[in-house]
Amino acid sequence: MQLIKKLLALIAALALTISVHATDQHQESTDAEFDPMEMIMHHIADAHEWHVISYTNKQGQEQHITIPLPVILIDDGLHIFMSSAFHHGETLVRKGEKYYKLYHGKIYVTDAEGTIEYDDHHEVINAQPIDFSITRNVASMWLSILLIIGLFTSAAKRYRGPPAVPKGLQSFLEPLILFVRDDIAYAQIDRHKADRFLPFLLTLFFFIWINNLIGLVPFFPGGSNLTGNISLTMVLALITFFVTNFSGTKSYWGHIFWMPGVPVPIRLLLSVIEFIGLFTKPFALMIRLLANITAGHIIILSLFSLIFVMKSAYIGFVSVPMALMMFMLELLVAVLQAYIFTLLSALFIGMAVESEEH
Amino acid sequence: MGLLTPDPGLVFWSAITFGILVFILRRYAWKPILQAVKSREETIEYALAAAEQARVEVEDLNATKVQIMNEAKEERDKLIKDARELKKSMLDDAKSKAQQEADKIIASARLQIEREKNEAILQLKEKVAEFSVDIAGKLLEEELQTSDKQKAIIDKYLQEVNFN
Numbered sequence: 001m002q003l004i005k006k007l008l009a010l011i012a013a014l015a016l017t018i019s020v021h022a023t024d025q026h027q028e029s030t031d032a033e034f035d036p037m038e039m040i041m042h043h044i045a046d047a048h049e050w051h052v053i054s055y056t057n058k059q060g061q062e063q064h065i066t067i068p069l070p071v072i073l074i075d076d077g078l079h080i081f082m083s084s085a086f087h088h089g090e091t092l093v094r095k096g097e098k099y100y101k102l103y104h105g106k107i108y109v110t111d112a113e114g115t116i117e118y119d120d121h122h123e124v125i126n127a128q129p130i131d132f133s134i135t136r137n138v139a140s141m142w143l144s145i146l147l148i149i150g151l152f153t154s155a156a157k158r159y160r161g162p163p164a165v166p167k168g169l170q171s172f173l174e175p176l177i178l179f180v181r182d183d184i185a186y187a188q189i190d191r192h193k194a195d196r197f198l199p200f201l202l203t204l205f206f207f208i209w210i211n212n213l214i215g216l217v218p219f220f221p222g223g224s225n226l227t228g229n230i231s232l233t234m235v236l237a238l239i240t241f242f243v244t245n246f247s248g249t250k251s252y253w254g255h256i257f258w259m260p261g262v263p264v265p266i267r268l269l270l271s272v273i274e275f276i277g278l279f280t281k282p283f284a285l286m287i288r289l290l291a292n293i294t295a296g297h298i299i300i301l302s303l304f305s306l307i308f309v310m311k312s313a314y315i316g317f318v319s320v321p322m323a324l325m326m327f328m329l330e331l332l333v334a335v336l337q338a339y340i341f342t343l344l345s346a347l348f349i350g351m352a353v354e355s356e357e358h
Numbered sequence: 359m360g361l362l363t364p365d366p367g368l369v370f371w372s373a374i375t376f377g378i379l380v381f382i383l384r385r386y387a388w389k390p391i392l393q394a395v396k397s398r399e400e401t402i403e404y405a406l407a408a409a410e411q412a413r414v415e416v417e418d419l420n421a422t423k424v425q426i427m428n429e430a431k432e433e434r435d436k437l438i439k440d441a442r443e444l445k446k447s448m449l450d451d452a453k454s455k456a457q458q459e460a461d462k463i464i465a466s467a468r469l470q471i472e473r474e475k476n477e478a479i480l481q482l483k484e485k486v487a488e489f490s491v492d493i494a495g496k497l498l499e500e501e502l503q504t505s506d507k508q509k510a511i512i513d514k515y516l517q518e519v520n521f522n
Contacts, residue, residue: 044361045361046365046368072367130366130367131365131366131367132366132367132370132371133367134371135365135367135368137368137372138367138368138371138372138375141371141372141375142375145375145378145379148379148383149379149382149383149386149387152383152386152387152388152391153382153383153386153387155387155391156386156387156390156391159390159391159393159394159395160390160394163394163397163398163401163402174391174395177388177391177392177395178395181392195392198388198392199380199383199384199388199389200380202383202388203376203379203380203383203384203388207376207379229365229368230361230362230363230364231364231365231366231367231368231369231372232368232372234364234369235369235372235373235376236372236376239373239376290361294361
């Protein structure tokens, strides 16, 4: 419980950096048509500020309460400043000779007036600096790893001393750890080789699961679509790819490039297919997690959008139960996708480290 | 589409973050937890094996106890049987010895009685003879008071005697 207190303190500290910002230009646009597509895309995309809440004040101005996050740009040198300098995209930030504009969550290089140019497909063609900013997803990820490290190191402390019956947090986490160990790692990888990959698989499982859950929390500090972001799923899939192929045995590579026991023409054909398979496996991992999590977010947000599209609070009687059902489903999907990602990673590693005899 | 374009910043940060997470958790969580779980499993396995062994030993012990008790029972029965037989044979022995002794005593008593009887008969015979002689003497005295009778008897005996 100490841990939860610490986390709450951290969130409170974050909240102290909150910037309240009033936008006047929205005043005339409050009657504008609600665009669910834009709202949903805004929610599932990354952002340079951590949005807490928005409301309309007595003067009819829309107020946004956000936590500004550091922007780190590499563009003729390193530029570091807080995202509050953009004032939610209303002001340009001048660094050296260049002006930067925050437009739909992305930073573009513009002229002094902040002109955004489009091509025929309505895609922005302005140049983009290399962006290493601590975005909402990065901040959310760091919060999640603090949570994970806190949970598991405090559980680990209970294992000191002689063997004892698990208690409290430990008795909740231990079956999960043993599940990953016995039903994922030991089930897919040769027993004496599996221990080497256990830390990776365990970390993978809990990292994906907890981030999926954080993504489902609809208010600050949750709601970020980290595991539904292709950058993260790509990194995780790439790690699986490297771990798998760097631990591949002779027989594994033999089976890929020179399948034993089949005629030569088929061997050639198979080696092409197996070589492509090397890349499609992690690619499928990447897309599966991204698509499942993003789809869940989109469905829930769409259900809520119905209320605003129909402009009737009564739609809530339909939307809320359905969204509740989706939340239940997403809770299952959160653990299921973590399980599938870890299981398939273990399966690929298991295939790569398999010994000759079979 | 924006959703499917990886963002280099997030790729960079998530790779670093995940790497750090694996490193920290391996060192401070997975290693101690997995080792403790393994050692606990081994302890449990060992304890179970020890309990099983103890159970087998107790069973063996029980079997031995039963066996020893059975043997003791048999031994006791045998001893009792032996004692009974011994008693019986001793009794029989004593009986037959007593019988023999009694027979011997009876036989010797018979002999004694026979001897005593014979002696008594002999004595009785002697007495009868004495009495007879006495009676005869007295009778003779009576008869021979008169000389006639004496003469007659003398004559008779003289006639009976042959002088040849």
